[in-house]
Amino acid sequence: MPSGDVLVLIDEGGRVVEWGRPAEELLGWSAEEAVGRSVTALMSEAAADGERKSDRFSDAAAVLVKPVLQGTSVMWHVLAAGDALSGQDVAILKAVFAHSPVGLHVLDSQLRVVRMSTATGGLHDAPVGHLLGKHFTEACELADPEEEAAVAQRVLESGVPVVNRIVRHIKAPGQPTRRIHSVSYFRLEDSHGDVVGLVASTVDVTERENAQNRLALLDAVRTRVGHRLSVMDVCRELVRRVHPDDRKALGRLVRSTAARSPWISLRFRTENEGWHHMACQTRRIQLGYGGPEQVFGVIRDETQLEAHRQKALATLAAERQRADEIADFSAALITAASEQELRQVVLTRVAATFGGTGAVLTLLDDETGLLRASSDAGVDPRQSDSMEGLSLDDPQPLPYAIRTGTPQFIPNHEELIRDWPQAVGIPYLDSFIAISITPLSPVGDQPLGAWAVTYDSEHHSPPDERALMSTLADLAGQALKRIRLQQARVELATALQQHMLPTLPDHLPGLEVAARYQPSRDGLDIGGD
Structure with missing residues (x-):
């Protein structure tokens, strides 16, 4: 049962988590029917069954709807109101949950973005990490930022929600029209009733x-x-x-x-x-x-049709460019003739291929059993230096990936701390938001090393990206094996040649001696005249 006067408790995804007996009488669903279902589904059901539930839902005027910050989550409280209201709060419920998907933006008292839950209903396409801490009008690139800031400030001061404002964005380069959202603002309080900021719910209404x-x-x-x-x-x-x-x-x-x-x-x-x-x-x-x-x-x-066509053409061109880059990357790995050349190929290409901001290549030294690290310009040299000399037995994601052959895809610091609590405070792990570590040899093979791609914002690697990264890393590992095998053959051939060549005296009185060696074939320089 909900505590106090709370009739219904709804999570930020729009799913009912608590449903009191007064809500059964007021809104027409039992707790068994409502708990676990989305409010969107309940409203659709009410609209389809007007005689039994739709009228009762529309007449439920004596309720109060407000967001409350509980821990790090925004919960929506539907409260029993003391006085009969005009029905505005039922309109609020419909504004927030009658559409799907809905994006939620949590703003602090300075109207800065502090939390987002915006899978596809959000105001922007930029990564979340780039937007946190920014004023919401800047983060969302609004066409009229002053007006929206004024509206949000009035809601923050008065506590009176503003529902279903049509908000236009700055026209993005390459897009035929501006994106349009329906935005609703609500003052946000904590569980003690103290004002902590605002919640902005958003629905993309561009097509409409x-x-x-x-x-x-x-x-x-x-x-x-x-x-x-x-x-x-x-x-x-x-x-x-x-x-x-x-x-x-x-x-x-x-x-x-x-x-x-x-x-x-x-x-x-x-x-x-x-x-x-x-x-x-x-x-x-x-x-x-x-x-x-x-x-x-x-x-x-045919404006929208043309926009879709242009978008499809741009996507196709980007995919073709990416395919060409991957083919060039693969070819460069295959033709690398030395470890130095292989290192250069990896560090100049891998971060760009996978959308990262930096890259590190660590190779296992066969003699010492320790790692040797090098990085591109996107990584602070001090961070790559902290990877130098690591042992495969160190309890860190990088040595573990190399030792076991298991890639490590860490999308943010929260998952890093959860999965690797002993790695907290390690310098190179504190210098980025996300990291993808891919070993150069598969599970069960002799460890060779790994590359790591770093990101300055949260990054969840999709399955196709993980598969491609593992394939290219395996190709780099094969190239490294070939290079080292060839180097070993050359060293062996040189030693054998030195052993087979006759020793000439330093000086023979009266004679001037000259010799020339002509190998029978290129490569190992063994055998010939």
């Missing part, structure tokens, strides 16, 4: 708003053209806003004598949303038997 804008655009064209839908009237209205590079195509459309012209694409500038991509066609239709022929214009807004 763009669809409404497209309908408004087409309606405006119809209104301005009037009832005589002739192609010339349409063109006169459109030509002012058509991109200069597309006006020749528009001229061909106007002059077309075909019963149905080919579709042409035009870029059309709107007052508020920038350029739209319009597909246009003319059709000649005879009105009635023997009646006059009229030309009609057909217009289709």
Whole structure:
């Protein structure tokens, strides 16, 4: 049972964790029906069953909804209110949980981002680590940061929530339109009732708003053209806003004598949303038997389709570039002729290949049994020096990965402390946010070394990235074995050659002696004349 006046307790993911008996009477579900389910699902069920639950849910005005910080989690309390309210708090429930996915941003009293839970409903695409500590208007790149900051500050001071504000972002490079979110602000208190900041819940409504804008655009064209839908009237209205590079195509459309012209694409500038991509066609239709022929214009807004196409092309180009980089990386590993060349190949390529900020290569010295470390420019030399001379028996992620052949993917400091509590305070482990350590030899093989890719923000390696990293590391290990085997063969051949060559006296009176050795084949220089 919830304690005090709390009717319902909802976690930050929108799932019911407690449901009191008064909530059963007020909202119409039993605890067995509600606990463990998402509020979104309950609302959908209520909407589908209007006679039994929807009306009761809508009439549940005497409730108060507020977020409360419990430990490090935001919990939503649905409380029994002392006075009958206007139904605003039921609207709050719907604003926060009637859509999915919903992103939650926890802000401190200075409106700085301190915590986020924003899988796909968030205000931004940047990694979480880059945004923590920033003012939320800066972190979210809002188009009108001053206005949003003022609204948030009023909520913080008054405690009165603001629900379903339409917020636009700065237009990102390469994107045809700006992202749009519906944002709701709530004052956040701790379990003692002290104000600690704000919670901003966000829902991406870009598609919805763009669809409404497209309908408004087409309606405006119809209104301005009037009832005589002739192609010339349409063109006169459109030509002012058509991109200069597309006006020749528009001229061909106007002059077309075909019963149905080919579709042409035009870029059309709107007052508020920038350029739209319009597909246009003319059709000649005879009105009635023997009646006059009229030309009609057909217009289709393909802005979103073009945006998806451009995004797909950009993704394809990025994948092709990545494939080329991986192929070049593999080829460079295969052709490396010395340990120094192999080290250079790894340190100049591995961090960029896997989106890291730095890389370290550690190789096991066969004579001492200790590690030798080298790093690229993205890693402080003092940090790589702290890896120098480590033993495989040291209780740290790097020696463990090399000793066992098991990769270590550590996405953040919390998991590092949880899995490796004895490694806390080790210098090189405190210099980054995430690290991926991949051994150069698989499980069961002789240890060779490992490379480590570091990240300055939280990084969860997906399965395909882990597989690729392990494959390339194994290829580097094979190259290292080949290089060392060749070096051993050369040293053996040199020793054997020195042993086989005759010893000439330092000086023979009256004679001047000269000798030249011609090996029978390139490579080992053994055998010949």
